[in-house]
Amino acid sequence: MSLRLRLVVTLGVTLLALWGITAAWLIRDLSTQFEQSLDQRLAQSARMVAGLMDRVPVDAWRGDTGALPVIPDLEGVACRVSSLRGQVVAGTHPELNDVLAASAEGYGYRRHDGQRWRVYTLIDENRRITVADRMRERESLLTQVRRAAFYPFLLALTGSLVALWWGVTRGLAPLARLQRRLVQRDHDDLSALPTRGLPGEIRPLIDGFNSLLARTRRMLEREQRFTDDAAHELRTPLTAVRTHLQVARRVDGERHREAMQQAEAGVVRLTRTLEQLLLLARMDNDVGRGDLEPARLGEALEAAMAETHSHDRCRLAGVDASLRIAMPVTLLATALRNLIENAQHHGEPGHPIEIGARRGDSGVVIEVINQGDVIPPTRLANLTDRFYRGNHPRGSGLGLAIVKALAERFGGALTLASSTETPFLVRLRLPQAHD
């Protein structure tokens, strides 16, 4: 059920019921009032007759007893004056005996010839005066009054229903516009909806919707960038492998060997990128948290240096090898390996890689420092982005992104700094294992 229909039906039914009740009440009230005032007039006419009779000398009608003084018939009203003994003295409508026949004082209804009459009888010391009103006249008058009241009433009711419909439609117009805009939108359109001219009630809704759209847009862009980067990182070594293999097929001797070597190097690079991508994907899927046997720092560092053949280059300064870190030893070794590889690739060749580890306020702090050019802060912020390689063709651009993801997975953090004293400093904070 549409909002408009619901509003119109609810308000319309309420309006109809209220107007109906008011109308019924009014008409009932009107009828009573009408009846009462006509009754009063009937009684007054009886008193008027009595008053007139008092002014006329008694013998004026007592002595002259001939024909009964009869007033010519009046349509719808009747009157009779009779003595207390029941003798008719004067009156109209002699045939209306059963209406005008003497009765007790007060109001009453009588019936004659299928027609109802309203009768009032006034009794004073020597007379009985009965006046009667035909109900048909009263009813037709009442009908006319009712009708006169009903038409404006009907007009007002119809008018308010129309006004209701129009008002609801107009009030919901911004919603209707919004609906049209949404229907016409392209499925892939993630642009924000305009909020201008929107009523205050749905403004928060659209604002919320727009911020959701913006988030989706950003997420899609990030996803798209990641896919592009992944495609680039996987396809580039694949291209190298393929072209070198094709070259190798066509040449021989030293050139053949060289092409095969290049192809092999491409395969190694491809494998490494794939492994790192898979590692990142696994971290995104949040697995590997179960086997939480705390890692001994010395053991992980030893493994990382062995894998990168960097025993000669790494200089350990103040490393507490007995520190225990609340993450699996394999993952800690992976993180350290990536940091050492990063330093190997981007650090000044021939300079040592300094590694330090100490107990900090909030966990274990591992620092890896290498020599090189000072990196501006803007570039520093990008270094942990996936596939960010700067101008360095070596490496996959995933190393620092992996370390950052690993650190965050286990409640740690990765921060980078660059100054003239320490051209490149990676600070890895990891939670200490309590046992």
Next chain:
Amino acid sequence: MRVLLVEDDAAVAAGIEAGLGLSEFIVDTVGTLAAARAARQAIGYDLVVLDRRLPDGEGLALLQAWRREGVAIPVLMLTARDAVASRVEGLQGGADDYLVKPFDLDELTARLQALLRRTAGQAGRLLHHGRLAFDPVDRSVMLDGVPVALIRRERMLLEALIRARGRLLSADQLKDRLYGIDDEVESNALNVHIYQLRRKLGRGVIETVRGVGYRLGSVDEAAHA
């Protein structure tokens, strides 16, 4: 013919360079947009193979800039993005052709040959000049339907002259099509190749315009009888 390869990945560049070298292209490799811009101004390349993603920006931006400047050199774009929209964008940005990595070396060569053919307005695979026919794909030369044995640089020289369609080429322009930046060129090497071509295809095949350069001449007079 001389190709400018703009590719930042050394391994890929080495592969393409070696592969195109087998098809007798002279390839110069640069790794950045800036170097590509400079190289194109220094040497008259016949083709450009342009990677889309380079360390100092988008390859497409360079291409668009070239097209705005009126540089009509045929460009083949290389990219790792295979979305249709991205290919359309590249072609509309001024690329003459588009290849998605990883590609087949034969396909790259064939596409570059096709680009050269299209630029020359050449209908078939063979380049004809009088009684002479040159096949740029399998690098064979025929005179009256009879194969003529030429060495690599002679073939490259002949191809440059045929493709110039009678236009004058200076000695430097010819050398650009025979030698890469790193090749050591002896001072009279070009003259040796011209001499050899005249000997094998007839004296008139190369006309010398003193002080200006060389152009393709007539091959009607009997060559080797």
